[in-house]
Amino acid sequence: MAEQIALEITRYSPERDKTPSMEEFEVPLRKEWVVLDALNYIKDKVDGSLSFRWSCRMGVCGSCGMMVNGEPKLTCATFLNDYAPGPIRVEPLKNFPVMRDLIVEISDFLAKLSKVKPWLIRKKEKPISEGEYLQTPEELDSYRQFSMCINCLLCYAACPVYGLDPLFAGPAALALAQRYNMDSRDEGKSERLDVLSQHDGIWGCTFVGECTQVCPKHVDPAGAIQQYKLTAAQEWVKSLLMPWGGK
Amino acid sequence: MAAKRSNEPFLWLLFSAGGVVAALLVPVHLFLFGLAFPLGWLPAPAHDTLLALARSPIGRIYLLVFCVLPLFHWAHRFRYTLYDGLQIKHLNELVNTLCYGGATVGAAFAVYLIWRIP
């Protein structure tokens, strides 16, 4: 028989259990298998009730984030082999309420995301007849990194501040705010600043920096937040020197 | 929909400026006065040499910056460490008063002492 590897997986059913517990499964250890493949194997062959989210299997949709041996990971990009001989502990993403097994409740993040207005804000749309909003490669480059986010929420699972204070807007939302702030086509900076220059916004961040370490897309949310702090501080000085400046 | 005006930018600027001073200047002072002179690695400067340095206008400004900014750096970091490390966000006001208040008292004390240098 082929080599096996053990997975310890969080099981939780809100109807049945008071608290989550761990269940162990054995799966074949195949060189090309990722943790997500093992979960699908279990669901198909062993226990059809195992619940988890996934979609693209290629690091694009951001739905398969879980804790693998305590580290936030995209399970579709985490190879079993790297953890051999195991066992591998698979738990739901930290810092979010667990709904069932490996599925977490993320509406808190979605609400925060819409609060930072992650879209292009124009004071006045120009008519279609005038053509598109042009952007140079340099202008694109200034926010490109921050636009790579796939909302996988690994950064939230790595952020102790979010764990301690659920009101904190959190890494990805703030990085996305910065993504639109840096966009040459956007005119919504001051609107966003009102929302984000608050204690629950950028000032809640203590620059632990782990969000940047775990991000699978190299978004660098920690950097985005510090840059945003610098901008907010400059705005503050400006409003002090020119209180009549208004916006 | 203007949100409540926040004084966080101000505190953060003080924190950052203090962090720069603490990084650039504190190590050399601590090394000289705290280690090298007491342990005899280097000859300690005489009292009047140091006094001459400290009493010049530039010396006084230097000392003021050296003492005041790092105190606010401490206040900011310590405040967040208390919040997060001990999970006492509900004691918010108290912690803030303690940290920034402490730094302000320290700063006032520094001003007084530096002013008093003969």
Place this chain on the structure above:
Amino acid sequence: MLRYTEYPPRGYRVRVSTYWWTGRRAYLRFILRELSSIFVAWFVLETLFQINALAGGPSAYSDFEQFLRNPVVIASNVISFLFVLFHAVTWFNLSPKAMAVRLGGKRVPAALIAGPNYVAWVLISAGVAWLILRG
């Protein structure tokens, strides 16, 4: 329909442990970095005593020097020195993150921002030491 509340009532919530900062090496490093500020503040206090002693005349100052030779004080200064160095290094290394400097449309690499920090550090330290030791 699921409606957003700031504390979602649904699902199982785990409370963060008070000892969360022991959970990962990076968290521990973070807490140590933050705690370095205590040693910074402590040294500022030491400096304030020093200023006071300086103002008090030669004999007050030699009392202060005597105090600094106390083994307990030396030991605490050794620890402070390590923490202050840790602060300086982390501060210089993190500053490029907060400053996205662009030149000719390209982001200046982090090492080019951190590097000058270290150069400035060495020069300023040497300058201060020279001023103090000169006399």
